[in-house]
Amino acid sequence: MASLKSKYQLAWWKWLGVIIMLYVIIGGLAIPLNPGILSITPQNSRTGDTVLISVTGYNTNFLSEKKIDAYLKVDQYYGIKSLYSDALSDNSIHFAFAIPQQLPTNQKQVPASLIINSAVDGAFVLPEGLFIENKDIGRISDNELRQLPEKYFTNNAFRFPYRNILHETIRNTFFHVALWFAMFILLIFSVVYSVRFLITKDFDYDHKSSSYTKVAILYGILGIITGMIWAKFTWNTFWTNDVKLNMTAISILIYLAYLLLRTSINDEDKKANVSAVYNIFAFVALIPLVFVIPRMADSLHPGNGGNPALGGEDLDNTLRLFFYPSIIGLTLLGFWMTEILVRFQRLKHKIYLYHETNV
Amino acid sequence: MVDVNKVRQIILKDWKVESRQSFAIYGILLFAATTVFIVFKSFNSINPREWSILLWIILLFSGLNAVLKSFLQEKKETWSYYYTLFNPIEILISKLFYNFLFLALLFLLITILMNVFMGNPIRFLPMFISGNILGIIGVSIVFTFVSLVSASIDGSHHTMMAVLSMPLILPIILLSLKVTQVSTGLLVDTSIYTDIWLLFGIDILLFGVVLILFPYLWRA
Numbered sequence: 001m002a003s004l005k006s007k008y009q010l011a012w013w014k015w016l017g018v019i020i021m022l023y024v025i026i027g028g029l030a031i032p033l034n035p036g037i038l039s040i041t042p043q044n045s046r047t048g049d050t051v052l053i054s055v056t057g058y059n060t061n062f063l064s065e066k067k068i069d070a071y072l073k074v075d076q077y078y079g080i081k082s083l084y085s086d087a088l089s090d091n092s093i094h095f096a097f098a099i100p101q102q103l104p105t106n107q108k109q110v111p112a113s114l115i116i117n118s119a120v121d122g123a124f125v126l127p128e129g130l131f132i133e134n135k136d137i138g139r140i141s142d143n144e145l146r147q148l149p150e151k152y153f154t155n156n157a158f159r160f161p162y163r164n165i166l167h168e169t170i171r172n173t174f175f176h177v178a179l180w181f182a183m184f185i186l187l188i189f190s191v192v193y194s195v196r197f198l199i200t201k202d203f204d205y206d207h208k209s210s211s212y213t214k215v216a217i218l219y220g221i222l223g224i225i226t227g228m229i230w231a232k233f234t235w236n237t238f239w240t241n242d243v244k245l246n247m248t249a250i251s252i253l254i255y256l257a258y259l260l261l262r263t264s265i266n267d268e269d270k271k272a273n274v275s276a277v278y279n280i281f282a283f284v285a286l287i288p289l290v291f292v293i294p295r296m297a298d299s300l301h302p303g304n305g306g307n308p309a310l311g312g313e314d315l316d317n318t319l320r321l322f323f324y325p326s327i328i329g330l331t332l333l334g335f336w337m338t339e340i341l342v343r344f345q346r347l348k349h350k351i352y353l354y355h356e357t358n359v
Numbered sequence: 360m361v362d363v364n365k366v367r368q369i370i371l372k373d374w375k376v377e378s379r380q381s382f383a384i385y386g387i388l389l390f391a392a393t394t395v396f397i398v399f400k401s402f403n404s405i406n407p408r409e410w411s412i413l414l415w416i417i418l419l420f421s422g423l424n425a426v427l428k429s430f431l432q433e434k435k436e437t438w439s440y441y442y443t444l445f446n447p448i449e450i451l452i453s454k455l456f457y458n459f460l461f462l463a464l465l466f467l468l469i470t471i472l473m474n475v476f477m478g479n480p481i482r483f484l485p486m487f488i489s490g491n492i493l494g495i496i497g498v499s500i501v502f503t504f505v506s507l508v509s510a511s512i513d514g515s516h517h518t519m520m521a522v523l524s525m526p527l528i529l530p531i532i533l534l535s536l537k538v539t540q541v542s543t544g545l546l547v548d549t550s551i552y553t554d555i556w557l558l559f560g561i562d563i564l565l566f567g568v569v570l571i572l573f574p575y576l577w578r579a
Contacts, residue, residue: 253526261512264519287564292557293530293534
């Protein structure tokens with residue numbers, strides 16, 4: 001009876017996978033974003049003007065303070081402090097700036113970042129939000145524009161970072177990026193089992209190898225779909241000419257061909273042997289596709305073409321708290337799915353052997 | 360371990376078989392020539408970009424059939440006979456070398472025909488030759504491997520050959536296409552020598568894997 005009971009109990013790592021994924025889904029979707037600036041109007045100005053900038057904020061609490069300071073940051077040392085602020089609602093505020101006659105730079109169009117320094121929300125920034133047309137090019141005395149604050153407020157609430165363009169879709173990091181990592185882990189397992197099959201000719205390794213590949217293909221397709229949805233939001237198109245997209249599409253094609261190869265051989269012995277060999281070859285051919293060629297071309301993805309990489313500013317500590325568990329959780333769920341597939345394969349193999357011996 | 364004399368014998372044997380059924384080899388060469396002519400007539404004037412792309416496309420599709428044939432023509436009995444005479448690496452190297460020579464010949468023919476019909480856009484000949492030889496080596500390794508895999512299936516060999524090999528050779532094709540385009544002066548890329556080295560690296564990598572995997576595949 002005890003053995004029957006243990007047969008229907010889930011192994012600890014399956015529970016772990018489920019719990020981690022629940023943690024990632026609930027935490028990853030429920031924790032709010034840091035306050036940020038959605039948009040400002042106007043986006044252009046000229047030296048010597050006094051401009052009234054209306055700011056639309058996101059997750060901000062403008063009404064909770066009497067006066068909020070904003071700064072137009074021209075470069076590391078120089079900035080213009082706002083004259084007054086007028087909050088209309090929690091997400092909408094006006095700032096007035098008096099832009100001086102001369103700016104300490106020789107550029108014709110000076111990009112200025114808008115920094116809002118709020119005691120409640122902390123400091124947040126819209127990079128290159130306002131372009132100032134520099135009418136008189138020439139240097140002015142240093143002190144006139146040194147208006148940046150001594151210290152910025154910080155917001156210690158546990159929140160995900162606010163990034164322009166990404167907004168709420170930054171949560172997709174936990175799924176889209178983690179799916180690729182999990183897929184690669186599963187593929188490595190698949191190759192290891194293929195090698196072990198070739199050495200031992202034990203069919204169990206073939207079942208494991210092919211099942212790992214199948215689950216990895218599922219993850220790959222899910223990774224492409226989540227990526228396409230993300231791309232529609234951020235790049236406004238489902239598919240671009242981006243090198244990483246096309247290389248992953250090819251890797252999926254390689255592994256779909258693997259499935260086709262398996263279905264086209266009837267003899268189990270030959271099928272296991274040929275598909276193990278192809279699997280190893282495909283994995284090696286995948287290395288230049290995934291690791292070398294994307295590094296040589298420009299890409300819209302982070303880490304390419306001047307975009308910040310994973311582990312840089314894009315992945316801060318709050319994201320890490322969900323991103324790494326998500327990789328582990330997805331991998332564990334992948335192992336679980338693989339185990340079910342392996343059992344199914346074993347049964348099929350038994351039926352095959354039964355027919356072989358009895359017909 | 361590898362007996363060069365045996366390798367030479369297998370290549371010579373392959374060549375003799377090929378020359379006895381000469382329609383096959385002439386068929387492929389004629390196929391390539393006809394395609395070049397169709398391309399020439401349908402484009403009329405052609406720029407270096409299309410020139411380099413078409414060169415590789417024609418090579419791929421005419422080479423696909425040629426390489427697949429080299430394994431399909433061997434009967435099961437021939438394989439068992441080989442098994443007693445040679446070690447697998449000798450067979451692999453001879454087949455690779457034969458396929459490489461054939462693809463290189465095909466490439467030369469297509470290049471000459473395209474030069475005759477559509478002009479010569481090549482400006483840096485050494486780069487064109489070195490890049491494309493590395494590309495052809497890579498293609499012949501993948502084609503040889505895949506034709507061996509698809510020779511062992513039950514269904515349509517040709518479909519399987521195309522489906523299996525096209526995604527696998529894509530990195531090689533992209534790199535050699537880039538080298539070709541740089542050598543025609545279409546692109547200016549200072550890091551092109553990195554690409555050529557990368558192509559070389561991919562060739563070495565694939566060759567190593569095929570060398571390890573071939574004995575397992577062959578025994579089946």
